[in-house]
Amino acid sequence: MDIQQKIQALRDELNQHNYNYYVLDNPTISDFDFDVKLKALQQLEKDHPEFFDEHSPTQRVGGMITKNFETVIHDSRMYSLDNSYSKEDLVEWENRVQRVLGNVNIEYTCELKYDGASISMTYENGKLVRAITRGDGFQGDNVTNNIKTIKSVPLHLKGDFPEKFDIRGEIILPFAGFEKMNQELIEIGETPYSNPRNTASGSLKLQDSAEVAKRPLDCLLYSIVGNKLPFKTHFDGLQHARNWGFKVPKEAQLATSLDEVFQFIDYWDTHRHNLPYETDGVVIKVNSLHYQDELGYTAKAPRWAIAYKFKAEQVFTRLNSISYQVGRTGAITPVANLEPVQLAGTIVKRASLHNADQIEKLDIRVHDTVFVEKGGEIIPKIIAVDLSKRPEHSEPTKYITHCPECQTALVRTLGEAQHYCPNFYGCPPQIIGRMQHFISRKAMDIEGLGGETVALLFNNGLVQNYADLYELKVEQILPLERMAQKSAENLVNGIEKSKEIPFERVLFALGIRFVGETVAKKLARHYKTIDALELASVMDLVLVDEIGERIANSVVEFFENQENKFIIDRLKSYGVQMEAVSKTNPDATEKLIGKTFVVSGVFEKYSRDDLKKAIEDNGGKVGSSISSKTDFVIAGENMGPAKLEKANQLKIQILSEDDFIKLLNEN
Incomplete structure (x- = not known):
């Protein structure tokens, strides 16, 4: 066996041992023997740098320094999930699903909702x-160097995998590792971390990947995104991911009815406390x-999935x-x-008290004993007062009747x-808030x-509005606290x-x-x-x-204000984009405009996706559901x-794929 073959054989063996230990939880070699083999590989790679491979198991120890994390646009958007807090919510969700799909038998995948930092990983040719x-x-931050240090993340895949795909999941910190990290901090007199989720999230943005490698992070995967995937169901996709080498939680389960979904929820509402990591609910997916394709997405979330949140802890x-x-916006909280x-x-x-009505409704008073919970286990809120403990x-x-900052009398619109x-x-x-929103x-x-x-x-009197930012000079910024030459220049x-x-983001930035x-x-x-x-x-x-009267009035009021007009004129003069730049497509037309x-x-x-792009490139609009405003339905196989029934009821013209191509090619 030559040197290159010997190096590759050692890499393959160590990758398998990593998989056995961190994914299967079934080690077949002692830690000592693993370390001996790893050191042997490190020495061989040091002696033969011509065979360097960034995906070698030796690279998991980190050492790469990332001063600024590059912002990268996701190939496919990472949506949020709609939340539910009762079984009635889930029944309503299923009814909405059935209204779109018709009276069909729906199978669900139930997965635990892990409380970690979301990640999207791209694999090409198995790497x-x-x-x-x-x-x-x-868009998100490129944290590849840090993710490579997590032992349960495969650097090389095995089996028959697609040429390119994204896989999504959560980076989590198991309780045992979190407690060990905190114990070490306490022993040296440092402040312990507050919770596993925030610690996991913060770990991904550490500049030194060697420091990330020291943290016992884990990666649990739950979703594959790509073209021409070799499976037709989400649950089958999870099994494929396991076969390729990913750590997919074994708790995921198929359900043929909502009753079976409820059984899964009831079981884990009790047994979640036995898990080695945080979970705050169950995700149910068609x-x-x-x-899933038929159901599509709202502006924020997939219609084919929903999260059931376990009842929040109260204290x-x-x-x-x-x-x-x-x-x-001047709103008082x-x-x-x-x-x-x-x-x-x-x-x-x-905790937020929301508004005057909420304070009055709960009759909340200073020195009361109050019950607090985390709404959706994220934002603390007061839910009740213990009147038996109210002071005499x-x-x-x-x-309050006046602004606590500028003493102006407050107003409340009917x-x-x-x-x-x-x-x-x-x-x-x-x-300050408008400028913070702007940036x-x-x-x-x-x-x-x-x-x-x-x-x-x-x-320090250097800016009074967001237009002033464009006149800032390095020499003005330098005297400020914590400002060095490089940071002022940046x-x-x-x-x-x-x-x-x-322009669309500038318009959002204006804070209308x-x-x-x-x-x-x-x-x-x-x-x-x-x-x-x-x-x-x-x-x-x-x-x-989709522009209502409330938005319309707000936009008109914004542009009627002379100070706003003056600021916009200044932004124009500095070169800020105040008009939309059309993305040139040589084949684009306006033949579908208004349709x-x-x-x-x-x-x-x-x-x-290509079909929708073709519609938009030619001036048309893509609707998410059929209504009286729909002009055409393009129907493929398994519509x-x-x-189909709704399109026929509304007498909407149905086009085949070939009909649509013919429509595009007309004159």
């Missing part, structure tokens, strides 16, 4: 090439991938005081300052729950500039680079009330330029698809019977 954090679902503690926060208490793995010191001479809470500070341009938290990742995504730095710039360069951000990401995209696509949008009336705006299509079924010549 890990990229690992990206969830981020905002559209098993058939074809049915009681004392309410020490109530403070009031001012948001970027009352906050309960609590006697610190342990809740669902974290120390809770504060307790006084009802009087909601029909709205929250009070507002109307001092839009003079209230410091509102000014945020989903908006202008200005590298080198964070929320604290924005507050620092404002408090900040100015990041602001300059933000001029390349597309009720104009979120989705609305900003629709407005940018419809009006094309900020000038055209500025001239639109309320009547014009409500005619735009709405719904795509259903499986196609031979197009993938569903859902409910959609």
